[in-house]
Amino acid sequence: xxSEAARPExxxxxxxxxxGRTARIRAQVHxxxxxxxGEHGYDGLTMDAVAARAGVHRATVYRRWGDVGGLLADFLxxxxxxxWRPPDTASLKGDLxxxxxxxxxxxxxxxxxxxxxxxxxxxxxxxxxxxRRLWEDRYARCEVIVGRAVRRGxxxxxxxxxxxxxxxxAPVYHQLVLLRTPPDPHLPDRAARTAALxxxxxxxxxxxxxxxx
Amino acid sequence: xxSEAARPExxxxxxxxxxGRTARIRAQVHxxxxxxxGEHGYDGLTMDAVAARAGVHRATVYRRWGDVGGLLADFLxxxxxxxWRPPDTASLKGDLxxxxxxxxxxxxxxxxxxxxxxxxxxxxxxxxxxxRRLWEDRYARCEVIVGRAVRRGxxxxxxxxxxxxxxxxAPVYHQLVLLRTPPDPHLPDRAARTAALxxxxxxxxxxxxxxxx
Numbered sequence: 001x002x003s004e005a006a007r008p009e010x011x012x013x014x015x016x017x018x019x020g021r022t023a024r025i026r027a028q029v030h031x032x033x034x035x036x037x038g039e040h041g042y043d044g045l046t047m048d049a050v051a052a053r054a055g056v057h058r059a060t061v062y063r064r065w066g067d068v069g070g071l072l073a074d075f076l077x078x079x080x081x082x083x084w085r086p087p088d089t090a091s092l093k094g095d096l097x098x099x100x101x102x103x104x105x106x107x108x109x110x111x112x113x114x115x116x117x118x119x120x121x122x123x124x125x126x127x128x129x130x131x132r133r134l135w136e137d138r139y140a141r142c143e144v145i146v147g148r149a150v151r152r153g154x155x156x157x158x159x160x161x162x163x164x165x166x167x168x169x170a171p172v173y174h175q176l177v178l179l180r181t182p183p184d185p186h187l188p189d190r191a192a193r194t195a196a197l198x199x200x201x202x203x204x205x206x207x208x209x210x211x212x213x
Numbered sequence: 214x215x216s217e218a219a220r221p222e223x224x225x226x227x228x229x230x231x232x233g234r235t236a237r238i239r240a241q242v243h244x245x246x247x248x249x250x251g252e253h254g255y256d257g258l259t260m261d262a263v264a265a266r267a268g269v270h271r272a273t274v275y276r277r278w279g280d281v282g283g284l285l286a287d288f289l290x291x292x293x294x295x296x297w298r299p300p301d302t303a304s305l306k307g308d309l310x311x312x313x314x315x316x317x318x319x320x321x322x323x324x325x326x327x328x329x330x331x332x333x334x335x336x337x338x339x340x341x342x343x344x345r346r347l348w349e350d351r352y353a354r355c356e357v358i359v360g361r362a363v364r365r366g367x368x369x370x371x372x373x374x375x376x377x378x379x380x381x382x383a384p385v386y387h388q389l390v391l392l393r394t395p396p397d398p399h400l401p402d403r404a405a406r407t408a409a410l411x412x413x414x415x416x417x418x419x420x421x422x423x424x425x426x
Contacts, residue, residue, distance in 0.1 A: 118391065122332040128393070135392055166384050166392075167407050173391055174383035178331065179348055180341070190416075194380050198411040203403075 038111030069124030076130035080137040092149035100188030168195035251324030282337030289343035305362035306409040313401030381408035
């Protein structure tokens with residue numbers, strides 16, 4: 001599944017066209033969003049500051065993106081317009097641990113761009129929907145981790161990839177985004193090992209053995 | 214661990230004294246916060262509306278709580294001033310599933326009070342700290358689930374209770390608060406079963422077997 005396939009608004013005018021003026025302006029505006037968000041967070045993000053920083057006419061920014069929610073949504077959609085692939089370490093536990101380290105690094109980076117985008121998703125309906133599209137894209141790309149583990153014989157063929165991936169990554173998000181505990185260098189590996197152990201024990205087998213216990 | 218023990222600001226004047234005027238005003242204000250939050254969310258919560266709804270002088274509300282962040286923090290602190298105990302179903306998996314169902318119910322309740330409080334914790338430093346105190350209180354109270362499972366012989370004696378509890382509950386928070394997937398009636402049980410399977414496989418044994426894999 002590619003990021004393009006996940007996006008029904010594929011035909012919109014801001015679609016990336018390398019070298020075109022539209023694409024150039026979009027890239028300048030995204031760079032400005034990134035810089036403003038890093039310096040001031042969501043609360044300090046304004047259309048005018050982004051336009052000024054990007055060197056783009058205010059009228060253009062308002063016409064194309066509408067408001068701060070529209071800017072953030074387009075910025076988030078552009079984030080999946082890349083060739084990111086999950087780590088391949090030749091073991092399920094290793095892949096999940098490497099993935100969790102990427103997530104922990106992103107959530108604790110300075111300036112806290114990812115944290116600011118997640119916070120923004122609580123404020124703007126457009127940013128919320130774009131954040132969900134980005135997560136859907138990332139989790140879909142990560143399903144290859146489970147496919148490889150099945151082919152290596154580490155997991156049974158009928159393993160629910162999405163549930164396994166969510167179980168592996170959820171503790172990292174929960175601790176860093178909601179509980180806001182200080183980053184624990186062992187957290188990515190431990191959450192990965194927990195999910196891999198549960199997977200080996202059949203926790204994500206399909207169909208689930210019993211939902212009424 | 215009781216909620217009082219978790220609160221260093223124990224001696225503050227708004228401490229609950231059943232029957233006292235201070236306690237009565239505090240309860241009225243909390244009721245008003247609850248109602249306003251349910252109707253208007255964090256963005257619509259104002260000191261004046263809370264004062265009017267509570268039937269308390271504006272000056273009193275401003276003097277005692279300062280601002281909306283202070284109101285929310287005190288509201289959250291009061292939430293742990295109860296005798297809540299985690300469910301006791303006589304099995305680890307059953308206890309974790311019942312706990313997860315309580316969490317899912319709270320996160321999907323209408324009006325969305327818990328969701329609004331979590332959203333507020335991204336906006337107000339005071340609400341953030343109070344939300345973290347409340348979570349600390351709840352997770353501390355839940356450790357008895359793990360103690361009971363150890364006594365029943367379901368788990369090894371040196372099990373890291375907190376890591377187990379976070380692994381069990383994190384998928385529910387992650388899916389409902391961040392990923393915002395539609396509520397899945399199977400989610401509480403499946404997340405509980407996954408954590409219980411991992412626990413049986415030694416995922417939360419202390420000291421952890423190996424952090425470098």
